[in-house]
Amino acid sequence: MTTQSHPIDTTAQTADTAARALADTAPAVRAKALVAVADALPAHADELVALGMEETGLAEARLRGELKRTAVQLRLFAETVVDGAYLDVRIDRADPDFALGPRPDVRSGNEPIGPVLNFAAGNFPFAFSVAGGDTAAALAAGNPVIVKAHPGHPRLAARTAALAAAALEGAGLPAGTLQLIEGVDEGVAMLKHPLIKAASFTGSLRGGRFLADIAAARPAPIPFYGELGSVNPVFATPAAIAARGPEFAAGLAASVGGSAGQLCTKPGLVFLPDDHGLDEAIAAAAAIGEHRMLDPRIAANYTERRAAILSAAGVRLIAPGTVRTDEDGQGWVTPTIAAVRLDVFRPHPDALLDECFGPITILVESPAGTDYAELLETLFEGELTVAVHRADGDDVAPLVRAAARRAGRVLFDGWPTGVAVTPAMRHGGPWPATTLGGTSVGTAAIARFVRAVAYQNAPDDALPPALLDANPWNVPQRIAPAGESTTWGDAIG
Amino acid sequence: MTTQSHPIDTTAQTADTAARALADTAPAVRAKALVAVADALPAHADELVALGMEETGLAEARLRGELKRTAVQLRLFAETVVDGAYLDVRIDRADPDFALGPRPDVRSGNEPIGPVLNFAAGNFPFAFSVAGGDTAAALAAGNPVIVKAHPGHPRLAARTAALAAAALEGAGLPAGTLQLIEGVDEGVAMLKHPLIKAASFTGSLRGGRFLADIAAARPAPIPFYGELGSVNPVFATPAAIAARGPEFAAGLAASVGGSAGQLCTKPGLVFLPDDHGLDEAIAAAAAIGEHRMLDPRIAANYTERRAAILSAAGVRLIAPGTVRTDEDGQGWVTPTIAAVRLDVFRPHPDALLDECFGPITILVESPAGTDYAELLETLFEGELTVAVHRADGDDVAPLVRAAARRAGRVLFDGWPTGVAVTPAMRHGGPWPATTLGGTSVGTAAIARFVRAVAYQNAPDDALPPALLDANPWNVPQRIAPAGESTTWGDAIG
Known part of the structure; x- marks a missing residue:
């Protein structure tokens, strides 16, 4: 008679075994494996996009673009691995003359954190799902990844996982x-498993908090990197609206309506001058075709939340938008753009402040001279983005400082949707935008899945390659020459 | 009638106000302020050391050395601020030809996280207390710091705070x-205050877990960086003992007995060959004078835990050590070094595995051929350090890999106490050594107190100085040239 392991335990054990082998792989091997996934998925684009359209209702062009973005992301992390700056290698050679007594040779660098659990998102079935940014970052760092599939696209998730796992294994990475x-x-259960060393998540505040609390309450707590959404307020100065009103109206409608507004970065509140005169332009720009929502539950939540917003005191409709349920129970929507006067909104902002996931935004019509900086700091706690629309001559310095205190990205004269996948990008922010800061887009995302280890007086044969004087991986090494430390701070003050 | 603010709230508000002014200070100003503290404290060394001796029982030489170390630490962080690498500045210029469509200009860099609460430690009244490493790192990053004084040295804490605050203010930093x-x-109460944005702690596992759980349960959770101690296992090969037995015995006794063993890095379990033959050498080296423990509570805990260890099955005494309570209730101790055979220890290790804060260590006498790597991974979860004593010809690669998986520092042929203050040093490790990883020694400690912000298409007058093309602070900038991104990953695979 044999004891049957719990399947969760088997999966975790497999990941732990893979972690040991992965930790010893050279960066070039991991990079080639990431590129292999980046090649494999687009090679099956027709099949994958068709599955995604069926399961999520997202449009073909959007999904093809997202798949391309996913491949670019994997390639970007392949370059990040080979570049090696993320290892943060520091070498302090022994110093017999150190101010505090003879100093040993100390070298440190980042190593993989261990098996990572990634809760996939529903609204980006490629870019924030099985082979998306969190997975790419964790793999790049040398960790095995267990993805908890999003129930909104189970067949796409399974097919993506099969293709990606085969590509990784084909490129020489361990099974599992x-x-x-x-x-x-x-x-x-997996989040509670002792062999899991970090977790990532993209989704709702409620779901993220539930999981973050579990991660924190473990006997051995682990970091839980959750991206929990955002209202993404926009602030437009009178001069900006005067200079570029029609362009603003068109950009706003496109940013709110794209992908049926089911984006973490959809602008949810737009502060602009009360004499904007853009009602017609906005209504015209928002008159686009129906888009299916991701699933009936999201459509139901949107319907309810939208009704509550529209029934709040002083809210008027600029673009009424539509909500319809088809014979399969799926929701179909067009953008809703509403407005409220600041003096009505300000005393009771709570009804309108929570994120509403879907194609709706609220203009807050503000009198001349409104202190946007003060408004921003008072109303918002932690946001993925704050957008500032200004014109030459506007002094937006206080507003920008307030925005930097509250958000992970401050953008100018543009819209927060369409997050660029570049090394400098940050997709994160103070709670509740993210749980522990960090970013889930851009190459800094890899920093969430490493831990540093220092080696003191280590012989060469005990050092990881990145820490060797010979530097076989050719990574950046920050080397403090012997003797430097005796003069720390002497040049200052 | 006026409303009286709670004093905790007033302190937090003062810190928040200071945070706004601090965030705008140039690095050179903060660096000079740190150097001013590094100058001010040693200028009052006689007074401060006398207070420390009285309140903590630590020896004069130790406290003078620790004060010097504290000043060196502050100077090191002054250099870290001016150097600016910690800002992690990334600049991705706009790219109209980007593979995913025209790409905006995106720049990111680290900014101060906000007011930091630092729970001071009792065993390092300078280096991990009011003006210690956590405070220096948080100030260097541009944050105001609220220190929760350790009750073991209240007068030294108050005097240090007065001197340091005056030096900071004298150097132009804001009051508070x-x-x-x-x-x-x-x-x-302060840890729960919404204006506090991060916390640090050095102390016991129980105290650290209590506070970490509070930080995680806040309506807006904040990062809590706790350093919760460690057993710091040592593994010595037969060849190492054969080559350097007497030196090993002397080094062990000094590392266990120094500061009455009241160090997070004191070696608590020492795995060595069962035929080590070092009993006499160890007993002789451990025969040092009495040292007072920090306070009666610590002495009582030590007495109780030591008795439990010595009464465990199979434990024999090599250096018996002493414990005595004086007329003031203070405990006085000499080192205790015990031993147990691996075959007795292994089946029931729990009684001996927990950290015992004080001058005691346990040798685990292991037969030839013992698999130290397997032992280490099985017995230990997260350690500040693992020490490996080896000799030429020993294959310690599996042991080192296991050590790197379980500890933040792996050291060779030396002792974990006396943590060098250098840029590469890491003082942290997997839970329970630390709560969230990170390090509280070395310049990477600053990374715990920053958060990144990205700016998209920002005009120059809205950018922080570090992100400007003109680079007025002369900090390292990682610049991705336009066009590069169209070829990501093409050179790989």
Whole structure:
């Protein structure tokens, strides 16, 4: 008679075994494996995009673009691995003359954190799902990844996982480098498993908080990197609206309506002058075709929340928008753009402040001289983005400082949707935008999945390659020459 | 009638106000202020060391050395601020030809996280207390610091805070940059205050877990960086003992007995060959004078835990050590070094595995051929350090890999106490050594107190100086040239 392991435990053990082998792989091997995934998925674009359209209702062009973005992301992380700056290698040679007594040779660098559990998002079935940014960052750092599939696209998730796992294994990474699990209970059980060393998540504030609390309450707590959404306020100066009103109206409608507004960065509140005169332009720009929402539950939540917003005191409709349920229970929507006067909104902002996931935004019509900086700091706690629309001559310095205190990205004369995948990008912000800061877009995302280890007086044969004087991986090494430390701070003050 | 603010709230508000002014200070100004503190404290060394001796029982030479170390630490962070690498500045210029469509200009860099609450440690009244490493790192990053004084040295804490705050203010930093609070309830209330954005702690596992859980349960959770101690296992190969037995015995006794063993890095378990033959050498080296423990509570805990260890099955005494309570209730101790055979220890390790804060260590006498790597991974979860004593010809690669998985520092042929203050040093490790990883020694400690902000298409007058093309602070900028991104990953695979 044999003891049957719990499947969650088996999956975790497999990941732990893979972690040991992965930690010893050279960066070039991991990079080639990431590129292999970046090649494999687009090679099956027709099949994958068709599955995504069917399961999520997202448009073909959007999904093809997202798949391309996912491949670019994987390639960007391949370059990040080979570049090696993320290892933060520091070498302090022994110093017999150190001010505090003879100093040993100390070298440190980042190593993989261990098996990572990634809760996939529903609204980006490629870019924030099985082979999306969190997975790419964790793999790049040398960790196996267990993805908890999003229930909104189970077949696409399974097919993506099969293709990606085969590509990784084909490129020489160990079996079990990428595994897929399904189900809320299974995800929670895995989050509690002692072999899991970090977790990532993209989704709702409620779901993220639930999981973050579990991660923090473990006997051995682990970092939980959740991206929990955002209202993404926009602030437009009178001069900006005077200079570029029609362009502003068109950009706003496109940013709110794209992908049926089901984006973490959709602008949810727009502060602009009360004499903007853009009602017609906005209504015209918002008159686009129906878009299906991701699933009936999201459509139901949107319907309810939208009704509450529209029934709040003083809210008037600029673009009424539509909500319709089809014979399969799916929701179909067009953008809703409403407005409220600041003096009505300000005393009771709570009804309108919570994120509403879907194609709706609220203009807050503000009198001349409104202190946007003060408004921003008072109303908002932590946002993924704050957008500032200004014109030459506007002094937006106080507003920008307030925005930097409250958000992870401050953008100018543009719209927060369409997050660029570049090394400098930051997709994160103070709570509740994210749980622990960090970013889930851009190459800094890899920093969430490493931990530093220092080696003191280590012989060469005990050092990781990145810390060797010979530097076989050719990574950046910050070297403090012997003797430097005796003069620390002497040049200052 | 006026409303009286709660004093905790007033302190937090003062810190928040200071945070706004501090965030705008140039690095050179903050660096000079740190150097001013580094100058001010040693200028009062006689007074401060006398206070420290009286309140903590630590020896004069130790406290003078620790004060010097504290000043070196402050100078090191002054250099870290001016150097600016910690800002992680990334600049991705606009790219109209980007693979995913025209790409905006995106720049990011680290900014101060906001007011930091630092729970001071009792065993390092300078280096991990009011003006210690956590405070220096948080100030260097541009944050105001509220220190919760350790009750073990209240007068030294108050005097240090007065001197340091005056030096900071004298160097041009805002009032309230450094504030001191006292009391457990006050510390907990401050940890819950919404204006506090991060916390640090050095102390016990129980105290650290209590506070970490509070930080995680806040309506807006904040990062809590706790350093919760460690057993710091040592593994010595037969060849190492054969080559350097007497040196090993002397080094061990000094590392266990120094500062009455009241160090987070004191070696608590020493795995060595069962035929080491070092009993006499160890007993002789451990025969040093009595040292007072920090306070009666610590002495009582030590007495109780030591008795439990010595009564465990199979434990024999090599250096018996002493414990005595004086007329003031203070405990006085000499080192205790015990031993147990691996075959007795292994089946029931729990009684001996927990950290015992004080001058005691346990040798685990292991037969030839013992698999130290397997032992290490099985017995230990997260350690500040693992020490490996080896000789030429020993294959310690598996042991080193296991050590790197379990500890933040792996050291060779030396002792973990006496943590070098250098840029590459890491003082942290997997739970329970630290709560969230990170390090509280070395310049990477600053990374715990920053958050990144990205600016998209920002005009120059809205950018922080570090992100400007003109680079007025002369900090390292990682610049991705336009066009590069169209070829990501093409050179790989």
